[in-house]
Amino acid sequence: MRQLVIAERVCLIGHIVSMVFGLVGILLVVPNAEVILNLSEVGQTAMQWSMAGGGVAYMILGAVGVFLYAYRTLGLGRTLGFMLPSVFISLGSELLGTSTGFPFGHYSYLSGLGYKIAGLVPFTIPLSWFYVGCVSYLLARAGLEVDKKPSLLRHFGAIILGALLLTSWDFVLDPAMSQTSLPFWYWQQPGAFFGMPYQNFAGWMGTGALFMTVSALLWKNNPIKLERSQLNVPLVVYLANFGFATVMSLAAGFTIPVLLGFVLGVAPAVLLWLKGSNAPATVVESATNEVSVASVKVAFK
Numbered sequence: 001m002r003q004l005v006i007a008e009r010v011c012l013i014g015h016i017v018s019m020v021f022g023l024v025g026i027l028l029v030v031p032n033a034e035v036i037l038n039l040s041e042v043g044q045t046a047m048q049w050s051m052a053g054g055g056v057a058y059m060i061l062g063a064v065g066v067f068l069y070a071y072r073t074l075g076l077g078r079t080l081g082f083m084l085p086s087v088f089i090s091l092g093s094e095l096l097g098t099s100t101g102f103p104f105g106h107y108s109y110l111s112g113l114g115y116k117i118a119g120l121v122p123f124t125i126p127l128s129w130f131y132v133g134c135v136s137y138l139l140a141r142a143g144l145e146v147d148k149k150p151s152l153l154r155h156f157g158a159i160i161l162g163a164l165l166l167t168s169w170d171f172v173l174d175p176a177m178s179q180t181s182l183p184f185w186y187w188q189q190p191g192a193f194f195g196m197p198y199q200n201f202a203g204w205m206g207t208g209a210l211f212m213t214v215s216a217l218l219w220k221n222n223p224i225k226l227e228r229s230q231l232n233v234p235l236v237v238y239l240a241n242f243g244f245a246t247v248m249s250l251a252a253g254f255t256i257p258v259l260l261g262f263v264l265g266v267a268p269a270v271l272l273w274l275k276g277s278n279a280p281a282t283v284v285e286s287a288t289n290e291v292s293v294a295s296v297k298v299a300f301k
Helices: 002-029 041-074 076-100 124-143 152-179 199-219 228-251 256-278
Strands: 107-109 185-187 290-293 296-299
Touching (some): 002 041, 002 228, 041 076, 041 124, 124 228, 152 185, 152 199, 152 256
């Protein structure tokens, strides 16, 4: 278990460091290319790595770190019960979106985020849906204590609130990442919300709510009672990714999306984290529980 915790922390620290490198590259180096010439050989190599693979690295490290955290606290079955729906449903939405414009609007991915599946969607994009979606849903579900007093209303609230936290991140991320000096995607039909169509938000809420609903059905009412200390990782991952998006947006002059994201994302996330302190610690049951994932039964730890 100790080795697992170390690997998890290494991945999450690497995830945050990669985001910092990405910010330096996008905001300082790209607009001022002459800066590279004044760096040492090591500095030039670091900047070249940042530009070539920083975006890919931070998403992969984030996904691996959150997977290890979920495995450690929830067990393998519940981890796969969230990862598989989130990856495949989000990939389906992204492929549909880049092909038809539904459900997000008409957009296309540029280079910088890794190999594109079907030539349309970088393989790292579904990974980002997984790890940000997972921490958002865990904060919502633990904060609402869905498993302490199971009810349809509590489950519905966790799904909607989790999807809202996920979408609030996009409020801040999307305008900057599509309009920076080194954009990663672009809108073929720019919308009224700082270049984004309002349809994009509905697509994010719908996609997030869909895979969170599937995961909730797979998890059923198995106890997932996380105390506040166990919610530290989800909160840090959420705030770190929100911070990355905030710096990007503020650098581009987008203040309103940041304020909106703080109200609908950061504030609820912190409140849910605080509420988690009332829940007893999670103990992963030794008894074998099974969850069906794409007709394959996966044994819980």
